[in-house]
Amino acid sequence: MxxxxxxxxxxxxxxxxxxxxxxxxxxxxxxxxxxxxxxREDRAQSLSEGSVAAARALRNVLVHLPADIAARALLDEFPWVDVLPVEAKARFVKDFARAFQASAELGEWSVLAQTVQEWRSTATIYADPALAEQLSGPLDDDFGPVPQPVGEE
Structure with a gap:
């Protein structure tokens, strides 16, 4: 409360x-x-210890499950996982488990948020087959010098 x-x-x-x-x-x-x-500091400490224990337990569960079952377990929360290829689903599960544990141990949940955002972006690319093919194909041309980023000094 x-x-x-x-x-x-x-x-x-x-x-x-x-x-x-x-x-x-x-x-x-x-x-x-x-x-x-x-x-209170004692409450914050117990929350931290609890989140680390939960992260370790979840990591161990995900590591011991076959990748397809672990991916299906995460599908309810992350429905976009369904558009990832099989090998990418396995990498997502592994990355998710590691980021979850790192976030819990650091007390910095932006690590997990960044991992989820990156994989969501990857799923967006796979959802468009033409874009996925274009981005995964070889680069044959030299596209010239890279311009300076706009808005940065």
Whole structure:
């Protein structure tokens, strides 16, 4: 359960907000920024330990399952996996399991989010057979110098 308070409440009565944090997480709303989340350190530690244990268990389950069954298990959450070729499905499962564990151990879930985004983009390419063929074919020509990126200095 998350209790919400305004920034002004935290400034006016920090002891009351601390008491609320002892009972559960506290979301501090601010007018000029993203809300803050106050969580007790012991609770954060147990969440971290739990996520690492879950990540290790999931990795072990996925490693011991045949790749096609593991891919089917992830299909409900990621329906685009269905358009990947069989060998790409196996690589997705392996990459997903490793990214999940790395994210849990680092406490940085952007690692998993990036992996999922990259594989979703790959699935988008495979969903268009003409594009997939074009992008997977050999490059025979020299396309010349690469221009500077637009908008970067």
């Amino acid at each position: 998350v209790t919400e308070v305004q920034w002004s409440e935290l400034q006016r009565d920090p002891k009351e907000v601390a008491r609320l944090a002892d009972q559960g997480d506290v979301r501090v709303r601010r007018r000029d920024g993203v809300p803050l989340l106050l969580i």
